[in-house]
Amino acid sequence: MQKAAKLPERGVEMSDEKQLLRAYGDRRGDGMIQLSFTLEVAPGARAREAAKRFAELHGIHEPLVASMEEVAPGFSLFVVYGHSQHAVDLATIEVPELRTEALSREVVYARIQEKLGRKLVVVGACTGFDAHTVGIDAILNYKGFSGDKGLESYKCFEAYNLGAQVENEQLLARALAVNADAILISQIITQRNSHKENAAAFIELLNQQGLRDRFVCLLGGPRIDHKLALELGFDAGFGTGTKPGDVASYLVERLA
């Protein structure tokens, strides 16, 4: 007869402060993760074993090859589950986090009025060969994003959107011409790290001309985060789901 162990009630809430994170599949500490990958080997017993070993090399304990299928002649796709042996110590992770409080349109207006006494001028573009304007449009254009209207809609912003495929030189020239306070760069294409290169090149250009301090520089895009933007020499980075209001608030905090 199965004797039911009576544990002290642990409750259903997350318990005490923990810093060591392991993957959670079904129970705390089980380390379960899912992987999929393709190896250049036809399906078979050896391929299955190769996939297991491959998973094990990643620190996966007791890998289970759930699926093995030929996806091209001589290539097999594997779906594997297993117990990851790794743990991340959350305590050691410090990331710069943008912690701008979302300000109301009124507050934004009041502060810019008060501190600057003029409109805050921003110039934005999607640079290099990147033609994905939807992101920068969402931030700058009247229409905005997800119901939040863009900077163009604020009385206290003067927003120039140069659109897609803008050369860094062009962007800088325009920023100087309109006496911009901030420059907003969007980078969507990330293949071969083109977003990093394009963005870094712009900062490099500013540095060369001794203009880095003249502008607040923002970088945005689906693969951008604040940390990366700082690394590339920008003042702040904005990723997926950014709303125009977030950008307005940040600029006010910085400039007004």
Added chain:
Amino acid sequence: MQKAAKLPERGVEMSDEKQLLRAYGDRRGDGMIQLSFTLEVAPGARAREAAKRFAELHGIHEPLVASMEEVAPGFSLFVVYGHSQHAVDLATIEVPELRTEALSREVVYARIQEKLGRKLVVVGACTGFDAHTVGIDAILNYKGFSGDKGLESYKCFEAYNLGAQVENEQLLARALAVNADAILISQIITQRNSHKENAAAFIELLNQQGLRDRFVCLLGGPRIDHKLALELGFDAGFGTGTKPGDVASYLVERLA
């Protein structure tokens, strides 16, 4: 002007003999793999960084956190892509492979007639608490699997299917009673390795009674492979997609 490098034509076939397997995403050697896992941390910049580090611990280079979503209060699910640094040397992988040629029904019949001069007797069951009979039924019952009729349909087999939830002792008693040549065990449930324990316990029972050599012992189920079956003390293992004909052929090769 982009100068197009003219490489010598490599052709579209897989090239020369390679033993070192890396993951293949889009190009040879890119090492791309996909992972998904849950960590007990709410979404945010720190969580994203934790996920990256977690992936890196597995030997994933330049991990990209494609998705981060709260799947339970305080738990985030991540989908990550990245370049695995690991490679498996195929040359070092030796796995026992069942290489029975598929014999026609006529050949099976002829060989059993000739060598044994009687029917080959098999007893099968799904043992322990496992009640999944579809697999063993597929092998033994007339109906068969995927159009391949089961052993019951062969003139030269006498097949007993004891069904589900059969105790090891019961199975052995029956095998002795009908003077079986082979014992077929099916194990579907694998949670907490119950399949391994159940199967190993049966071999242990045979060993205890000095009966291991009396029967050819086959193990089957979706998480069984030949290698595992051998490790557990069986003569052969059969996994997903096994057809009755495969089992018939194997038994003939072994016994007739």
Added chain:
Amino acid sequence: MATVPVDEGKVRACRELAANIARDVQGYINQHTSVGVERTILRAYGAEGADAEGAPLVNLAVDRYKDAGLLDRGILYFVGRALLGGSRSVQEAAEALAYGDLDTGEGGPSLEEIREALRQPTIDALARIDGARDQRDALRASFPEAPAPHKYVIVATGNIWDDALQAKAAAYGGADIVAVIRATAQSLLDYVPDGATTEGFGGTFATQENFKIIRKATNEAAKEYGRYIQQTNYSSGLCMAEIAWMAAVEGLDMLLNDAMYGILFRDINPCRNFVDQYVARRIIGRAGIIINTGEDNYLTTADAVEKAHTVLASQFINEAFAHNAGVSDEKLGLGHAYEINPSIENSFLFELSQAQLIRQIFPQHPIKWMPPTKFKTGDIFQSHVHDAMFNLVGVMTNQSIELLGMFSEAIHNPMLMDRFLSLKATKYVFNTAKDFGDEIEFKKDGIVAKRAVQVLDEALELLQTVEKETIWGAIARGDFADVKRLRDGGKGYKGVVARHPEYLNPLLSLLEGDAKGGEAAGTGG
């Protein structure tokens, strides 16, 4: 709503045949009891707890009288005598039965005196069921009704505390119903484990304490998310009736409960199973619990194209058995499933047809729609798409309760992320195709319509045969699920006992009210 042609005359004929089939069995049921039934009754009167080995008191008491050949009178007969003999409570009485001197039942108080001793305990027993029902229904009524199909997910960590955490996570993800899957081994245990449990593979033991823990968690979640979360478990196996009672008093909303599942899939003895299901359903009916029948399982062992009609035929039979036990149509969640081989051309149309047919034939019933499982493979991506098509049929045909498919079905019990992603995908399909079913009509004489006609015709034919050969014969022949079982085979037969002419079970009598199961004469009073 797009409809398929349904010949109401044939439906009526099916119902009549099914009523006859069940009536025949009801005669047997009314003359028998079982160790499971008696333990249930003893629990219902208040006996609880287990000994140091974990053996429940009700098992010890009932087994003792069973082994002594005395159980035919009903355990309450001896409880009544013990109460008259000095036990101050049913608990004390049960302990006396378990550990005291064996009462051979001879001499002593009259049957009338015994009945009188049981009068208040019977009232209390019934009040407990009613009270739990009212409490649950009151809480439920305080939330808005969720739109159908209700999203049903499974939790199965083996550890009740992890289950509770994941039940709340499921609610967070949008589940309407949370089931805690039972440990693989439980349905063949002839006792219900006691207390909270943290071990169990393939699932978590169904125990009264575990029910409480999950009820607490789901009620907390309901308050947190403003949606009532239904709780379900399994009233199935050798303890079908006991679990029904535990679920009733712990306020569960739903139970997997079938007139034949145990016979076919757990090799439980048919007699035992029929006797137990009757009493289980009497309690379930009283408690206002929705049952989910198990015809979906047939399609895991039999072919879903060829044997679709067996599902429908069995649903009529399950319905008849349930009616006999006082379960109303509104609580009858007949089970069916999306199990056609996905490589079959137009299989989606066949699934759609069956789903719509069942919907129309059982319009009042909270029918339960089960996801693809058998043809799932380890390719989790493909599996997710397979489930999406299933979800689409669910919302198109307005299924009542939809158990969500999991992309990891062929691999493991659902993990936290699997369940979340399944809920997410289901919500998407339900929302994006919300009124799709209302937007279309099926072509006359098209694939969908013809298939529906064919399935009903075949079900009618099968029911005609079953009526002739009785259910015992049909089961022996493998009519359902391609599984053959003999009347005196299977597990738990020894636990069946023919009732004494003076068999005593006042609670059951109360539950039966005037309308005893079927029309056969019974001796349950």
Added chain:
Amino acid sequence: MATVPVDEGKVRACRELAANIARDVQGYINQHTSVGVERTILRAYGAEGADAEGAPLVNLAVDRYKDAGLLDRGILYFVGRALLGGSRSVQEAAEALAYGDLDTGEGGPSLEEIREALRQPTIDALARIDGARDQRDALRASFPEAPAPHKYVIVATGNIWDDALQAKAAAYGGADIVAVIRATAQSLLDYVPDGATTEGFGGTFATQENFKIIRKATNEAAKEYGRYIQQTNYSSGLCMAEIAWMAAVEGLDMLLNDAMYGILFRDINPCRNFVDQYVARRIIGRAGIIINTGEDNYLTTADAVEKAHTVLASQFINEAFAHNAGVSDEKLGLGHAYEINPSIENSFLFELSQAQLIRQIFPQHPIKWMPPTKFKTGDIFQSHVHDAMFNLVGVMTNQSIELLGMFSEAIHNPMLMDRFLSLKATKYVFNTAKDFGDEIEFKKDGIVAKRAVQVLDEALELLQTVEKETIWGAIARGDFADVKRLRDGGKGYKGVVARHPEYLNPLLSLLEGDAKGGEAAGTGG
């Protein structure tokens, strides 16, 4: 097949308006040429190769005469003169134009003599196009026709050899059509790179050699798998016409080619774009290549619910432009897409409505159906389900060409496994719901029907405005894709040249036959 209500009178009205809109532009086209057009013609007559820096000979030659202000006569005028002046081939003539003394075009042979010198080269140029077409069509005819929707997948490794491997893998996985996506930068290059390429991000350069390599691979795959594999690429950007010609002579089956995409999405000058698309389509028409227009893209910048009618209106316009260039309906793969925000209730019904509407309005056309992209996220599991719903609409409404969605859409160009899994899921949906569209009818005045009526009404209204304001005005106003472009803005305007009254282009004349684009007088002979 379930149909939506379509007012044929309104459709006719739309077609007439679109014809007027295109006719207006055709007048402009017939009086202009461009560096892109002239390079194309030079290639067609046989000039090839590039210098050590990779600058193509045709660029060097055409740019030189352009810079000298002489291009208005057409490059062939100078080629003819060079041939008469001693060049033994068009290649030699082109080299002379590029590197020899500048020919100011004054004096020398008469126009008649020049025409005569070009007679045989013109015949050869046309024969080359016709020969490639016949060869491709013969191979194609030797295989059975694949059932619609044709499964179209993308390959985009950047390295043509990997592309070839993956193109064959796609065929293995069940693709009917393979596209090699172009490098991100290419459409703004005012030249076509030369030779096989192994670098390029976001895709692989479209070069003649690369076309050859993929054609070889797909033809091998066709033989291996017994199914013809169609090859496609992009005739778009500043080299639209050149690429059309390369595709024609390398036997491609299909090209992305649109009358306005470059203007709206690549900020190419409208004049340049209109001039180039005309010549590109003349070649495409002759080569029997199917074009895919780009209206689907509108829904990535504009809202798919509000601006659905702009897609339809633009399709009528694209159709009119294509007719003017001699492309028949059977080769007109008008583009549309499944881009409605998936969180919108009943969005599936809106998508279904639009897909069916387009199918009915363009019954002969191999319409091209694009998958969800904009609302895809990094949740690859959810993304896969989103694609499944798209696939269902595709098969229900019998789309001709279906570009398969990829679960990794929001992340990267499809990897080998992504493509395979997408093909697998699509095959499943197409097969399981094969005849679903034929099985149902849409409710009169339901959501689907009403939506279709609304979209056609709005398209008609928009076309009326555009006709009034001309296409230039409409584009400047942001009527399409919510993007505004000015007639003299954008890239490549400098490459447009007004034709001389004696502009010479016998190949174009032959391609035009008697039916010159539109009705406006041209001077192309």
